[in-house]
Amino acid sequence: MSALVDRFADVLDEVGEGAVERERERRLPYAEVGLLREAGFTTVTLPTAYGGAGADHEDLFELLAEVARRDPNLAQLFRSHFSFVDRTLHAPPSARRDARLRLVADGAVHGNATFERGPATVGTFGTRLSRDADGLRLDGTKFYSTGTLFADLVSVAAQGDGGPVSVLVPTGAQGVRRVDDWRGFGQRTTGSGTTVLDGVRVDEDDVVEQDPGRPGHGGAFVQLVLLAALAGIGRAVVDDAVRYVRGRTRTYSHASGPTAQADPIVQEVVGELSARSFAADAALAAAVRVLARSSRALLAGDPDAAGRVADADVATARAQLVVLPAVLRAATDLFEVGGASAVDAGLALDRHWRNARTLASHNPARYKARALGDRLLTDAPVVSWWTSGEA
Missing domain, CATH: 2.40.110.10 (Butyryl-CoA Dehydrogenase, subunit A, domain 2)
Structure with missing residues (x-):
């Protein structure tokens, strides 16, 4: 666990306590957003001169994944907030830049x-x-x-x-x-x-x-927030599988072990869930490291900053093609650890697949796979910023 995650451990657990009830009742997390703001979560990436924690990209995305482990809605709803801070930090020094950073330092949340x-x-x-x-x-x-x-x-x-x-x-x-x-x-x-x-x-x-000639990694950044939310879901799937199996007292006449915990088939499923979560975590971390390199290049005025941004776009697209199938498959296979009781609405285990599928639908992975193939075969660039509209 990183020092930043450890610092927020108590408030993360507090906002996670009611996640299943919020899911069942569709209760909007105003109180939870307030708790995170009061704990300093919204200012973690601000420089210490502005009262922030000066967190780097690796720390931020690990923290977002841990938020999502408790409630992926909370991780996603702060996507524009942290993107706003990131692009402001990468903007040229100016009075406007300083004023915007002070707004965040004073507690403002960006949407x-x-x-x-x-x-x-x-x-x-x-x-x-x-x-x-x-x-x-x-x-x-x-x-x-x-x-x-x-x-x-x-x-x-x-x-x-x-x-x-x-x-x-x-x-x-x-x-x-x-x-x-x-x-x-x-x-x-x-x-x-x-x-x-x-x-x-x-x-x-x-x-x-908008200045289309100025390089920026904003497209990769916002996609990585979604991938951090998905990685958090992958971790939560493992957590719920372990919790469910350990508490299960019933078994089957044709089971492979005397209890669910001792059943080698159930153990195999849980092991596979853990491996898929690991793959998602590893892909996220690898892409974030490339994003961090693009950040250093942009801040230093590196003449090849555009190349470093392009590297971040490629790494993020590749990570998407690992994280999405890993977490979606895990959210489905979770139900292989138990019987009909696992679909009890009170457990809300279906939320993991529904949330992962919704996050995965933001930028269709098929387009990202094609773009990567096009780059490898024809040297075409991977588009940095994706948008939508009428054809």
Whole structure:
């Protein structure tokens, strides 16, 4: 266990205590987000000069996996928060950069308002930043707003006069409405619903134009947060399998051992679950190490920083093709350790597969496999940032 995970062990166990009940009741984790914020979780990657822990990428993603081990919804809903901190830390020094880091240092949680369910084509947004007699205003509707129900700030991807922009907006601003209408069968308490922006007034300094020529590993970073959540699910599958088998007193007339614990077939299943979790952990850790190298290159102004970012994109795509099948298979084979009692709704063991399947659906792995093959065969680059829209 890393020193950072050890520091948060008590609060992690506390927020994990009600995870099954939250799953059954679909109770949104406002209180748990508050506990993590109060414990300093939201500031772990801030430099110590800002009151943070100065955690590096390896520590952060291990901590996220341990959060997900308790509740993968909590790990995912902080994805945009830690991505916001990461890209701010990698931005050129400026008064705006310092002000944004101070917002996080003061306790602000950041959410997401990027994707839409509208007529905008791939690469564009229906959400508009426009100017009227009173200044800048923001109008549009976002979906998949993961974490925004719990957030104080949100970066809104919008179409400006000169192209795509990112606008930092307080979630309590007039004209912002957050709707709890996420109906996915998994990751049910991430708050990934609708955010409506109706004439929201915007300060000029809160608008950042996208610079496609500036290298950044943001695409790899957000995908690795999902993989950390999946790795945590893999660990939880092993935890639940061991807990279930140890507490099982019934067996079968045709079983291979006198008890479930002593049954070699059950032991084999548990061993395989452990190995799949290990594979997921190893793939995540390997990709995070490459991400850390890209971070060092970006911060140092390395002339080959774009190459290091490309390496992170490749490593993340490869990790996805290991982590997803390993965890999905483990979440299915978990039920081989017991009989019909394992499907009792009170145990909610099905949550592991539903949550893993939902996370796995964010960026289809088939496209990542094809992209890797294309790179190996034709030297085509792996796309750094994936988006969606009407064809």
